[in-house]
Amino acid sequence: MLHRMEFGVTKDGEKASRFLLENGNGVSVEVSDFGALVLSILVPDRQGKKRDVVLGYGTLMDYYNNEAAFGAYIGRNANRIAGTKVTIEGSEYLLDANDNENNLHSGFNRSHDKFYQSKTGQNAEGDFVEFRRNSPHMEQGFPGALEQKIRYTLTDKNEFVIDYEIVSDRTTVVNPTNHSYFNLDGHESGTVLRHDMKIYSDEMLEINEDMIPTGRILGVADTPFDFRQKKQIGKDIDAEHLLLRIARGYDHSYVFANDRKLKKVAKLYGANSGIMMEVFSDLCGLQVYTGNFLNGQKGKDGAVYEQRSGVCFETQFYPNSCKEPKFPSSVLPAHEVFKSKTVYQFHTQ
Numbered sequence: 595m596l597h598r599m600e601f602g603v604t605k606d607g608e609k610a611s612r613f614l615l616e617n618g619n620g621v622s623v624e625v626s627d628f629g630a631l632v633l634s635i636l637v638p639d640r641q642g643k644k645r646d647v648v649l650g651y652g653t654l655m656d657y658y659n660n661e662a663a664f665g666a667y668i669g670r671n672a673n674r675i676a677g678t679k680v681t682i683e684g685s686e687y688l689l690d691a692n693d694n695e696n697n698l699h700s701g702f703n704r705s706h707d708k709f710y711q712s713k714t715g716q717n718a719e720g721d722f723v724e725f726r727r728n729s730p731h732m733e734q735g736f737p738g739a740l741e742q743k744i745r746y747t748l749t750d751k752n753e754f755v756i757d758y759e760i761v762s763d764r765t766t767v768v769n770p771t772n773h774s775y776f777n778l779d780g781h782e783s784g785t786v787l788r789h790d791m792k793i794y795s796d797e798m799l800e801i802n803e804d805m806i807p808t809g810r811i812l813g814v815a816d817t818p819f820d821f822r823q824k825k826q827i828g829k830d831i832d833a834e835h836l837l838l839r840i841a842r843g844y845d846h847s848y849v850f851a852n853d854r855k856l857k858k859v860a861k862l863y864g865a866n867s868g869i870m871m872e873v874f875s876d877l878c879g880l881q882v883y884t885g886n887f888l889n890g891q892k893g894k895d896g897a898v899y900e901q902r903s904g905v906c907f908e909t910q911f912y913p914n915s916c917k918e919p920k921f922p923s924s925v926l927p928a929h930e931v932f933k934s935k936t937v938y939q940f941h942t943q
Contacts, residue, residue, distance in 0.1 A: 596714055596721045601626050602654035608709045610654055613723040615748035620644060621940060623748050628654055629706035630725040630744045632665035632774045634894075635754060637940045640868030646782075647869065647940075649775040649885075649904045652894040658707055662891060662899075663773040666706035667744055668699050669760075670729060670736050671924065672771035673847075673881060673913040676806045680916055682737060682925060683765050689735040694804055699773075700734040706773075710744075719755060722747040731764070738762035738928070742770075752940040760932040767916045768932045769924040775885055775904025776938075778864030778871060782897035786884065786905045787828030788865035793821035793882065794858055795848040799912060803840055807913050809920045811849055819846060824863065827884060827905065842886035843902065847912055852878040852922040856935055860907050863943075874937040875909035878922050882907060909936045 601610040610628040620642075624633040636644040650664045651657055660666065675697040678689045690701025710725035722745050729740040740762045747755040758770050777786050798819050800810040814820040818830030818838060831843050838844070850859060859880045860873040873880075883906040891899045911924040926932050 596723070598714070601628060604628060604654065604709055605658065606709065610709065611712065613712070613714065615721050615723065615746070617720065617748055617750050617752065619750070619752055621748065621752045623746065623754050625723055625746050626654075627710045627712040627725055629657060629708060630667035630710050631657060631706060632746070632772065635774075637752070637869050638942055639864075640942055645778075645780040645867055645869065646895075647776055647778050647780065647871075649777065649781045649897075649899055650894050660704075660706060662775075662888060663699065663704075663706060664775060664893070666704070666773040667770065668773050668908075669705040669742055669770045670734055670740060671700050671767050671769045671916070672773075672908060672910045673769070674698050674806055676804075676914050676917055680736075680767060682767070685737070687735055687737060696804055696806060700736070703734050705729070717747070719747050719753075720749040736766050738764035738766035740766065740768070754938045754940075756936040758932065758934045760926070761929065762926060763928060765928045766926055767924055768926040769911045769915065770934070771881075771908040771910040772936060773906055773908060775906050776862060776871060777904045778862060778869040779867045781893065781904070782895055783866075785828070785900070785902040787826065787831065787902055789827050789905070790824045790863035791821050791827050791905070792824040792861040793848055793880070794860065795850055795880070796822065797849040799847045799849065801837060801840060801846065805840060805845065807847070807918060807921075809918055819844075824861065831884065831902075844882050844884040845886060846882060848880045848882060849912075850875070850878050850880065856937070859909070862905065862907075868943045870941045870943055872939045872941070873907045873909070874935075874939070876935050877909050877911060879910050879912040879915075880907060881910060881913070907938075909934075
């Protein structure tokens with residue numbers, strides 16, 4: 595089932611809506627045409643009680659101050675670009691320096707406080723809501739008028755599916771992601787340090803002091819970053835390791851095959867709820883971020899989000915992949931269509 599409800603009025607005067615997707619298993623997902631945001635995901639726990647497993651805010655206006663990017667669609671480029679300049683087809687473009695001297699999530703002019711046109715429907719997978727917006731040429735500093743389509747689908751298999759379809763009239767950088775913070779015991783339940791996590795990767799990217807990849811790919815064996823067998827997030831998060839100290843915890847990119855095939859990349863287990871989530875992606879990178887810079891944000895239902903209250907699984911190209919020649923490139927040729935799929939599937943044990 596799909597329901598549409600009011601969500602308030604934007605600063606530009608548009609009437610925003612909330613869209614509730616529900617399946618027959620008691621799972622529901624709520625999204626908005628403001629920011630293409632994911633507002634809530636409710637999943638029954640082992641006792642049948644529904645728990646909202648993503649962090650977020652209670653009102654539309656709260657999301658204008660969403661520096662943490664709760665539930666955000668991140669476009670044009672997710673993650674970090676070294677410095678403030680990117681060269682595309684011989685032309686240099688200047689970006690915002692919003693993360694020390696580097697660019698993070700495309701700068702100050704974020705995609706998650708824009709208004710998107712919406713379309714609802716049903717296909718073989720389930721009910722969906724599709725959001726569309728044209729990002730004008732040079733918005734966020736990148737070239738090209740960018741047609742963005744983000745489709746959210748909820749299936750009867752308890753899969754929350756995100757489909758991206760993006761095309762530009764000029765060669766540009768395209769590397770979108772979703773920035774939802776998951777806490778499978780419920781968004782208001784404290785830290786995720788007792789959650790078990792599994793990551794289906796043998797390798798990760800080395801970063802420098804500014805959290806920019808050096809270009810080196812490291813093996814995870816015998817390091818705190820080894821989640822090939824499930825272990826508690828908190829077990830090694832404060833270990834004495836330079837890459838952990840730089841990020842204040844986990845905020846690192848794991849490496850997968852660049853074959854554009856949908857594959858399982860991660861699994862998360864709630865500490866108390868019995869809820870488990872599997873993550874699938876067709877991209878080569880997975881940024882795992884444990885909310886290290888949360889610092890008491892006041893969220894929905896009176897919740898307060900302290901450090902490490904949620905974990906993000908950001909499916910994407912590698913950070914700085916538009917500038918690092920060793921990495922699969924996130925530069926999209928003019929008029930070529932970028933498509934990608936991410937799936938978050940929920941189970942109750």
